[in-house]
Amino acid sequence: MSVPHGRALPGVTLDVVMPARNEATTVGTNVAAAQGCRYVREVIVVDDASSDATAEQASAAGARVVRREAGVGSKALAMATGVAASDAEAILFVDADCAGLTPVHLDEVCVPFMEGRATMSIGFFDYGRFWNWVVLRCPPLSGERVVPRWVFEAVPATKLDGYTIEVRLNEVICEARLRTSARIMEGVQHRTKRAKVGRREGLRQTWRMYKSLVSLLIPLGDIRWRTYWFYLRGLTIER
Ligand SMILES: Nc1nc2c(ncn2[C@@H]2O[C@H](COP(=O)(O)OP(=O)(O)OP(=O)(O)O)[C@@H](O)[C@H]2O)c(=O)[nH]1
Ligand SMILES: [Mg+2]
Structure with missing residues (x-):
């Protein structure tokens, strides 16, 4: 299946894949937001052996829950499991730890994709006016994004690595050289790792996450610096 760029995509099937590990506090409201999005067919939550009630909360909110066994797990592997569990032509990824997310935010994220104006459409958290300007022009790391399923499947299995x-x-x-659309999801934030696992462990996990991201570029990682230039050339910022 191919979802091409440049024309409207009437009737394209779109499922939400929501990776979640120990997100019982927020998963229910995020499932509800995803289900309210007018383009969404089904919400699939991928739970990696959570030790809290993530699966129960997700299920109670109406999601289909796919459980991965305890063992090797990561955000990327959870996303791959969710995509494999869906036959939708397009996938909207939504993290389970968003705060303040509503169906309207997700509708707005989907519109440029559904209208064929962008192959990838991303929603960013709201960091306030100054930082939003900066964040919208940085290489996007946001988990809230819609892509055709082939884009996810084009990532080699060897590169399905964590964050x-x-x-x-x-x-x-x-x-x-495909187009991306980016917008701020007004008022949306997330539960940080510090809030989830405490200050010390949260900072440790955040440090590990950024270290793995930086090592993709420095020194001589396997992402080409000019990829960012191609990103900026194909970027439209929505207001
Ligand atoms: N199923 C599953 N979900 C995961 C795993 N790791 C992270 N997630 C989920 O992926 C989403 C994003 O993970 P976070 O740890 O919040 O990462 P982040 O939002 O990129 O980073 P922060 O800025 O620190 O919050 C959340 O819904 C997590 O529960 C995992 O190993 N398995
Ligand atoms: Mg998070």
Whole structure:
């Protein structure tokens, strides 16, 4: 299946894939937001052996829950499991730890994709006027994004690695010179790792995440710096 760029996409099937590990606090409201999005057919939550009630909360909110067994898990592998569990032509990824997310935010993220104006459409958290300007022009790491399923499937299995998956999706889009749309989801934030696991462990996990991201570029990682230039050339900022 191919969802081409440049024309409207009437009737394209779109499922939400929501990776979630120990997100019982927020998964229910995010499933509800995703279900309210007018383009969404089904919400699939991928739970990696959570030790809290993530699966129950997701299911109670109406999601189909796919459980991965305890063992090797990561955000990227959870996303791959969710995509494999769906036969939709397009996937809207939504993190389970968003705060303040509504169906309207997700509708707005989907519109440029559904109208065929962008192959990837991304929603960013709201960091306030100054930082939003900066964030909208940086390489996007946001988990809230819609892509045709082929874009996810174009990421080689060897590169399905933890938190670097968003960079890999960017790479597929940019190296094919496809268009991206970006917008701020007003008032949307997320529960940080510090809030989830405490200050010390949260900072440790955040440090590990950024280290893995930076190592893709420095020194001589396998992402080409000019990929970012292709990104900026194909970027439209929605207001
Ligand atoms: N199923 C599953 N979900 C995961 C795993 N790791 C992270 N997630 C989920 O992926 C989403 C994003 O993960 P976070 O750890 O919040 O990462 P982040 O939002 O990129 O980083 P922060 O800025 O620190 O919040 C959340 O819904 C997590 O529950 C995992 O190993 N398995
Ligand atoms: Mg998060």
